[in-house]
Amino acid sequence: MKETDTKFLESAFKKYYFEHFDLIHVPQRTSEREFGYQKFNSGMTRHISVKDDKELHLLLMQNVPSDVYCSNAYYSFPNLPMNEKDWKEADLIFDIDAKDLNLSCRSNHTISICNECNQISKNSDQCSKCNSTKLEKKSLPCKNCIDASKTEVLKLSEILINDFSINKNDIQIFFSGNEGFHIYVYDSQFQQSGSRERSELVDYIMFNGAIPEKFGMKKFKPNRNSFPDFNESGWRGRFSKYVYGSKSKRSKIISELLVNGYSSFQKTLDDVSEKIGTKIDPNVTMDIHRIFRLPGSINSKSGLTKILCQDLEKFDAYSDSCFISEESVEIVANCPIEFKLKNKKFGPFNNEKVSVPTFAAVYMICKKLATIA
Numbered sequence: 086m087k088e089t090d091t092k093f094l095e096s097a098f099k100k101y102y103f104e105h106f107d108l109i110h111v112p113q114r115t116s117e118r119e120f121g122y123q124k125f126n127s128g129m130t131r132h133i134s135v136k137d138d139k140e141l142h143l144l145l146m147q148n149v150p151s152d153v154y155c156s157n158a159y160y161s162f163p164n165l166p167m168n169e170k171d172w173k174e175a176d177l178i179f180d181i182d183a184k185d186l187n188l189s190c191r192s193n194h195t196i197s198i199c200n201e202c203n204q205i206s207k208n209s210d211q212c213s214k215c216n217s218t219k220l221e222k223k224s225l226p227c228k229n230c231i232d233a234s235k236t237e238v239l240k241l242s243e244i245l246i247n248d249f250s251i252n253k254n255d256i257q258i259f260f261s262g263n264e265g266f267h268i269y270v271y272d273s274q275f276q277q278s279g280s281r282e283r284s285e286l287v288d289y290i291m292f293n294g295a296i297p298e299k300f301g302m303k304k305f306k307p308n309r310n311s312f313p314d315f316n317e318s319g320w321r322g323r324f325s326k327y328v329y330g331s332k333s334k335r336s337k338i339i340s341e342l343l344v345n346g347y348s349s350f351q352k353t354l355d356d357v358s359e360k361i362g363t364k365i366d367p368n369v370t371m372d373i374h375r376i377f378r379l380p381g382s383i384n385s386k387s388g389l390t391k392i393l394c395q396d397l398e399k400f401d402a403y404s405d406s407c408f409i410s411e412e413s414v415e416i417v418a419n420c421p422i423e424f425k426l427k428n429k430k431f432g433p434f435n436n437e438k439v440s441v442p443t444f445a446a447v448y449m450i451c452k453k454l455a456t457i458a
């Protein structure tokens with residue numbers, strides 16, 4: 086990134102951190118957490134401990150990081166190297182990202198930036214100018230991406246609450262600042278679980294690796310009475326609703342499943358996983374040593390804030406997370422796709438000089454689709 090662009094982003098981020106200290110807080114049990122941050126055009130600084138909000142705010146003002154992170158884990162010595170930290174426990178974290186949802190809208194708002202000649206083209210596998218295949222893809226997610234991600238968040242919450250008796254108030258949902266949601270679960274039965282148990286939880290939530298026998302199907306002499314009933318709880322109930330469709334069709338569909346046989350039943354389970362399994366990023370939940378974007382901090386992939394969603398249904402991602410100033414700034418924008426921020430439409434821009442509000446300039450510069458004029 087050009088130095089003028091970095092300077093511009095730093096000053097916009099600094100202004101945000103100065104004016105919005107109210108949005109950025111250290112998490113509970115601060116002194117047991119590991120913090121980390123990244124500056125523009127530089128590597129990650131990790132293994133930091135922070136005492137309180139005041140110290141965090143000081144760190145932000147002094148370093149003006151591009152990204153700030155904090156562990157979901159609690160350690161005795163968070164600022165020591167990983168193997169000396171003495172891991173105690175970790176909040177449960179889930180990541181739901183529009184890019185993992187195979188949405189058809191995605192190709193409409195993905196841009197390819199050529200690593201060789203910087204040519205920008207709409208979603209393609211080859212540079213339109215130099216034919217290079219070394220392309221960096223940038224997505225400008227749309228409302229459909231956010232709505233589909235919200236649906237996954239609701240599916241996840243339903244499973245956590247109904248199948249694991251997690252209290253609704255112990256679940257916090259954050260917009261990641263780019264194209265998805267981070268879900269935090271506090272004080273659950275998994276608090277002290279390691280990676281393996283968390284990976285089993287992930288399989289359960291995604292409905293991966295389900296065994297036909299658990300859903301009534303057997304290789305030899307299956308019994309139709311052991312197939313799930315329509316109103317059962319957990320995955321047997323979800324299976325029923327998806328596969329039978331309605332109570333009245335149960336008997337007929339079970340007959341069909343029995344005729345089709347065991348290996349076909351395995352395919353039905355795979356289909357259930359694909360269609361109604363919750364699409365979370367397994368690695369995020371399994372990693373118990375990771376540092377995650379800090380709530381209230383800016384995501385440098387977009388210039389938007391990672392922010393708590395009080396009301397998921399009403400949450401307007403590209404308006405409610407945008408806190409950068411309105412002040413007009415001149416940029417050269419090369420953004421072939423229209424996008425919407427704070428209910429205003431921008432673009433498409435064809436390598437042209439334009440005046441836009443700072444928040445839109447920050448968004449495009451973060452996406453490498455504009456540069457300060």
Ligand SMILES: [Zn+2]
Nearest residue numbers: 199202212215
């Ligand atoms: Zn090229």
Ligand SMILES: [Zn+2]
Nearest residue numbers: 190227229230
């Ligand atoms: Zn989309």
